[in-house]
Amino acid sequence: MNNKIIAGNWKMYKSWQEATKYADEIKSIVSVNELSDNVDLLIFPPFLYIQYYSDAFKNSKVHIGAQNCHNESQGAYTGEVSANMIRSIGATHVIIGHSERRQYFNEFNSLLEKKIHSALFHGLNVIYCCGETLEQRKSNLHFDTVEKQIKEVLSSEYLNDYSKKIAIAYEPVWAIGTGKNATPDQAVEMHQFIRNTISDIVNEKIAKEFAVLYGGSVKPENASEYFSNADINGALIGGACLDPNSFMEIYKAMN
Numbered sequence: 001m002n003n004k005i006i007a008g009n010w011k012m013y014k015s016w017q018e019a020t021k022y023a024d025e026i027k028s029i030v031s032v033n034e035l036s037d038n039v040d041l042l043i044f045p046p047f048l049y050i051q052y053y054s055d056a057f058k059n060s061k062v063h064i065g066a067q068n069c070h071n072e073s074q075g076a077y078t079g080e081v082s083a084n085m086i087r088s089i090g091a092t093h094v095i096i097g098h099s100e101r102r103q104y105f106n107e108f109n110s111l112l113e114k115k116i117h118s119a120l121f122h123g124l125n126v127i128y129c130c131g132e133t134l135e136q137r138k139s140n141l142h143f144d145t146v147e148k149q150i151k152e153v154l155s156s157e158y159l160n161d162y163s164k165k166i167a168i169a170y171e172p173v174w175a176i177g178t179g180k181n182a183t184p185d186q187a188v189e190m191h192q193f194i195r196n197t198i199s200d201i202v203n204e205k206i207a208k209e210f211a212v213l214y215g216g217s218v219k220p221e222n223a224s225e226y227f228s229n230a231d232i233n234g235a236l237i238g239g240a241c242l243d244p245n246s247f248m249e250i251y252k253a254m255n
């Protein structure tokens with residue numbers, strides 16, 4: 001992966017008709033082959049649409065990923081999808097540890113470590129999410145929380161061997177889908193803390209080059225403010241990516 005990334009997480013939105021229209025709209029806004037070589041554009045639709053998206057953007061600079069994967073490669077896990085399956089239909093990325101997965105599906109750090117292991121083993125790039133709740137921030141536990149989320153999940157082996165295949169998305173839970181984005185200063189402070197944490201685990205060089213994205217109410221109106229800071233290497237976008245024009249405006253702000 002590049003260390004500059006704009007990623008759109010659709011979550012559980014869009015019908016099939018809306019999903020196919022969206023692909024056409026993205027293609028009409030920008031010739032996808034003329035996208036920058038330096039900024040990765042990633043789309044994370046629901047599982048059902050991944051095959052369609054992988055085909056629609058085949059051999060282009062748009063990369064497709066899944067919003068989650070199971071930690072085993074296969075097995076009797078009704079309703080689940082493995083990293084192996086995701087890779088086999090042409091997707092290249094996966095989001096792991098999104099706060100909605102942690103909150104509603106009880107995904108905890110030791111499970112997320114296994115999911116990352118499986119994703120990397122099957123050749124997927126990983127966007128690993130971390131971030132504190134409002135209560136944790138109010139209690140001044142935000143740094144401890146994020147440090148734990150990183151240290152319990154990303155081993156020195158992963159960070160050494162896969163530093164170009166993992167990005168971290170810092171997403172304060174209180175800023176997700178609320179319209180209350182973290183200030184650029186709050187984001188930068190945490191991104192620097194994340195880099196220091198990576199540096200503790202491996203070394204300063206890897207920490208400096210590591211892709212650290214911000215997520216939480218990013219929109220066209222506030223994107224450039226984040227991206228003007230060298231510690232913010234892009235964004236993981238929810239609500240604003242559902243509109244192809246807003247999504248591409250944010251992408252342009254990164255260039």
Ligand code: PGA
Pocket residue numbers: 009171175176177178179215216217218236237238239240
């Ligand atoms: P949001 O979501 O942009 O709607 O706040 C971000 C995310 O959940 O990744």
